[in-house]
Amino acid sequence: MKNVQSEKLSDHLADVDEEILTRALEIDDADKLKRYVRAKKSVGMRGFVRRASAVAACLLLAVGLWLTVPAFFFRANSKGPGNKKPQDTNSQNRPPWLTTEEGTLTIESIDMLNYYAAIKMLSDTESANRTARYTNGNGITLYAASTGSAEKPYGFSIISDIGYDNPLIGEDSERPEGGAAEPPSENAETVVYYQLNPNETFSVSRVIFFQIEIRNADGFLASKIGTGVADVVITENSLEPMITFKNGDRYYSCCENTLLDNGKLYSTHKYIDGFYIVKNLEQENYSFRVVYDRFNLEYESATAQGVVCEPYKNGGDRPDGEMSAVGNTWISDEVGAFTVRDLEEYFSRPS
């Protein structure tokens, strides 16, 4: 009797939500498990931090006696990418994002949030006791500096969960106060919207940065951000694994679709529009296949060779084709969490 019952329980366990089954299948090594544990812990920290905010305020006052408030929040601020270049004596290895960007930064989209969170992670990692690395096809170079990064719990909000299967979006989600901005489309049958509340924190657990050269002016990506050398930022974050292209002040981002044997595939059917993630399989769609030289699940020692843009489901006739990588690939495995305001303050600071 018990055996029959066990079998029934076993069958019921196999019938739990697909998101749980998929996640367990995808987390298939120690590194992925570690990252998942870290990501979940950062979610759990959210509630704790709220409860402890009063205590933290008192501590801030005490600490303020001997530390400035900005220094408390941004321990690494003097080495931030918008301010001062790191103590890297080898100039040819200097990360390309470290160009001075003085003035005021206003983050108006998840693209920008993802991009600047990634840049801050790379800069912090680079300037931290922890090692950061770049790969140049000849192996990994490690280097280190002196300070750490600010870590905060993340949070986000969604206004709809129709058909959405991200395991990290769930019970803690809540509708943002003050209502949502106009969604990017009115066709609720084919488009699904998610809105990030800019006041909540956004966490990043892995960053890959490289640059590509966009040559095909008639291509899809070129129509979004133009031609020339563009930054490519790939993150694993509290929303969805995402790729962001940046060329000057133009951005384009879409979400990860699947894992390949030599890289990962991102597709434009799930893209970013302002603070929304939009899912639309009915439109003209393309895939961005990121190709690495010796890709493995750890990304260790992998160098991005470039990005291939091809038609995806309902794909149109303007693929960008192959866009070769320019220079090194930069990787950070640290975890950080930021609000829009954190990043705006950080990157707006004059040098």
Place this chain on the structure above:
Amino acid sequence: MPIITEGSIMDDQKIIELLFERTESALDEISRKYFRLYTGIIKEVLSDGCDIEECANDVLLAVWNSIPPNRPKNLSAYVCKIARRIGIDRFRHNTVRKRNGGYAVTLAELEECLPAEEPFGAHAEQSAMIRAVLSDFIRGLDPETEILFVRRYVYLESVMSLAERFGLEENRVSVKLCRARKKLKKLLEKEGISV
């Protein structure tokens, strides 16, 4: 410099499209991409080599027969679920009284979760509720235990394999699973759940 790599594994969505077009090469792609995954699950249920081979073929047949009309969101999870079902069906067929294979051990462990009073199997109509309770239970586990638990009791992976895969001590895996089972038993008793 050309950066397209020949021989890339096909995207799941493309495989599903091929299945919808009734193109048999889709099965080759599934086999190429997920063979180790789904035979691994079958091997945890069955011990006989012939059974395993037959079940592996049955998995492909079942995928072929079920897509279309099904269009799974996640092909790997879908294939694994089919493999699990086919393996267990064969196990049930093979074992009337006799117990063999890793699945029997899994079942023995799950017996610990069963409520003392009410027998499972009484109210099939409750399955949606049970599914929700079990899903919430799994989500509520600490993340490490969550993955271990699902891999052990859904994908039937052995404790030894889990320990190896995640670089953990076998004892630690066992203890975590044991605690999770006790927790599940309490929950089921508290909720008065009978399946």
